[in-house]
Each structure stands twice: as C-alpha cells, then as structure tokens.
Amino acid sequence: RIGAMVIPISSGNTKRQITMMKDLGSTAIACTPSYSLYMAEVAEEMGFDPKEDFNLRLGLFGAEAWSDEMRKSIEERWGIVAHEHYGLTEIIGPGVVSECKEKKLHINADHFLPEIIDPETGEPLEPGEEGELVFTTLTKEAFPAIRFRTRDLAVYYEEPCECGRTLPIQSRIKGRSDDMMKVKGVIVFPSQIEAALLKVPGLSENYQLVKEKKGSMVTLSVEVEVTEERYKEGKLDELEKKAEEEIYAILNLKVPVKVLPPKTIPRSTGKAKRVIERKV
Ligand SMILES: [Zn+2]
Known part of the structure; x- marks a missing residue:
C-alpha cells in the first residue's frame, strides 16, 4: 500500500487534463517531457500559474530522449522534481527502468535482463561502453521477449549507488539509433x-x-x-x-x-x- 490513487485520463484534451489536475489536487504526473511543457503552456492560457496553482510535486517522464536542460526547464516551470522513467511497449510498457533520488537510472534486472551491444555488429559490449540496449524478460508469462533490440543508445554500468540499490544502472538515453x-x-x-x-x-x-x-x-x-x-x-x-x-x-x-x-x-x-x- 502506498496510499496513492491513479487517475488514468490518457492523452489528449489538454484543458480537461489541467482541470482534473486542479480539481483533484494531483501531486504527481506521468507523461512525455514535451507534453508536460505543453500542459504548462495551456495552463497559463487558462489563467493559471503552473508553479503556484497546482499541488504537483513530482513528475515521471519518459518515451522521449530529453536533455538535462529540458529537465531543468520542466522543474522550474512546474516547481516540481522531474524524474526519468523508461519502458517499452514491447516489453511491458513503463516499469523497466526507473530513476532513484540520486537521479541514477536503475534497471529492474530481476525482471528484465539487460545487455548492451554494438548496434552495427550486434556484438556484446563491456560495462561503461555506449551501445544499444537489449532486454530479455525473465518473469513475463505468455508473451516473453528474448533479446529484444530497443534501438535506444545508452551506457550500462554495474556500480553501487548512493541510494542503496544494487540494481545495474543505465545512462540517460542519448537517442534512438534511428534518430542518429x-x-x-x-x-x-x-x-x-x-x-x-x-x-x-x-x-x-x-x-x-x-x-x-x-x-x-x-x-x-x-x-x-x-x-x-x-x-x-x-x-x-x-x-x-x-x-x-x-x-x-x-x-x-x-x-x-x-x-x-x-x-x-x-x-x-x-x-x-x-x-x-x-x-x-
Ligand atoms: Zn540509486
């Protein structure tokens, strides 16, 4: 029990999203980083101050490669802490990798076995090298994915984190090999x-x-x-x-x-x- 309620309103109709957020006093939001900034823009058009008029304190953002500068700009605009979240529709959706308070991206390796490969040759790379992320599901039933190539480029690390978690870490996604x-x-x-x-x-x-x-x-x-x-x-x-x-x-x-x-x-x-x- 974490004492939280989810408000699943999906995407679209931005004004309605903002009204719900305001009326229900949402404290956290999950969406793409670019959409959160568009929401701030619409909130302002509706006469709100995104920083003052909402109860938001936390954002989980993913599904796009975004820079640290963009993170700063989201945090300032909404007055929240912005965390990265990583997942793939083909694997499970959100939940594959999440960021701790030290802003390190921990891979939930007890469920998803990570590998990092050279996107050109497919050869495995060493921890610390940049390459394409590949995941194998370990606990998913009926629809497992074996060595699923994500096309996302990142660096993989195995090192202790200040937060106490021992799960491996990936860097922020630099981009998709398709976008390169x-x-x-x-x-x-x-x-x-x-x-x-x-x-x-x-x-x-x-x-x-x-x-x-x-x-x-x-x-x-x-x-x-x-x-x-x-x-x-x-x-x-x-x-x-x-x-x-x-x-x-x-x-x-x-x-x-x-x-x-x-x-x-x-x-x-x-x-x-x-x-x-x-x-x-
Ligand atoms: Zn950590």
Whole structure:
C-alpha cells in the first residue's frame, strides 16, 4: 500500500487534463517531457500559474530522449522534481527502468535482463561502453521477449549507488539509433541540439530539426521558437547567432538556426516530432 490513487485520463484534451489536475489536487504526473511543457503552456492560457496553482510535486517522464536542460526547464516551470522513467511497449510498457533520488537510472534486472551491444555488429559490449540496449524478460508469462533490440543508445554500468540499490544502472538515453544523423561526417542526435538551444536564454524547448534533401546531399537546419517575453524585444537574429555558437561548441559543426515566433511549431500530446524532412 502506498496510499496513492491513479487517475488514468490518457492523452489528449489538454484543458480537461489541467482541470482534473486542479480539481483533484494531483501531486504527481506521468507523461512525455514535451507534453508536460505543453500542459504548462495551456495552463497559463487558462489563467493559471503552473508553479503556484497546482499541488504537483513530482513528475515521471519518459518515451522521449530529453536533455538535462529540458529537465531543468520542466522543474522550474512546474516547481516540481522531474524524474526519468523508461519502458517499452514491447516489453511491458513503463516499469523497466526507473530513476532513484540520486537521479541514477536503475534497471529492474530481476525482471528484465539487460545487455548492451554494438548496434552495427550486434556484438556484446563491456560495462561503461555506449551501445544499444537489449532486454530479455525473465518473469513475463505468455508473451516473453528474448533479446529484444530497443534501438535506444545508452551506457550500462554495474556500480553501487548512493541510494542503496544494487540494481545495474543505465545512462540517460542519448537517442534512438534511428534518430542518429550523420551530417558532414559528424554524428548528431536531436537531444544534443536541444541541450545547445536551451543554453540560450530566450529560446524555448519547442524546436525541430529540418533535414533537406537536395539530390543525394542532406543538409540540416534547426527551427526553434522564442519565448513570449523575448519575442517582444525583437532582434531575433542575435539569438540565432548565439544558438549556432552553442551548437558549434557541442558538435563542432555549423548548423543554421532559424528563430520562429512563439506557438508556430505543432505540439503533440504524445511524443514530440523532433526531426522533419523537407524536399527541396
Ligand atoms: Zn540509486
């Protein structure tokens, strides 16, 4: 018994979600990180202050690769502690990996046997090396999964944690091997771009990477929304320059950035679409 009640309202109809959260005094929320920020946006439109007007204290976020900068921005916006949560529909859904108070991601290895492999060759890697996570279910009945390849890239560790748990640890998910892009020979993950953008005050966490194909050439650019307050000041080209510098500092790659007015990039109630393709 943990004395908690679950309010299963699924996704969609954001205003209703917020009304329920307010009326029932929800203290914890579980959703994708990008959706929690969209909820904050809608709550503000409804006249609420996300930090002051709700009882929320904890968030469990998953199903998307998100940066530490994004975590900070969720924690500040809602005034909560944000924890990562990892699971896969094919294995069980949520519950495969959860974060302790030390913000370490413990794999529930008594139920899910983890392996880390080289995504290209399929060969097993050593603890401490970055590779693709693979899980085998140990206790699931009727629908077991054997060496299920997740396409998620992370580092696997076996080391004691301050929290006292002895379960193995995985790093935060860097991205899906499907999301990995190679631009001018440099490997790029959307979460790296996100980390760079959120280092620039005035830029929001609403962004997308635009891949354009000209024949066999692929070019990459970034579109990101400015915050409402910063939008009023104008001079958006200064922000573009700063964002390009931050990206260069992380990737050593020049990626053009275009700053857009607030609320111009489509929102999602599930996983945010971070990479779009345009044909030229
Ligand atoms: Zn721990």
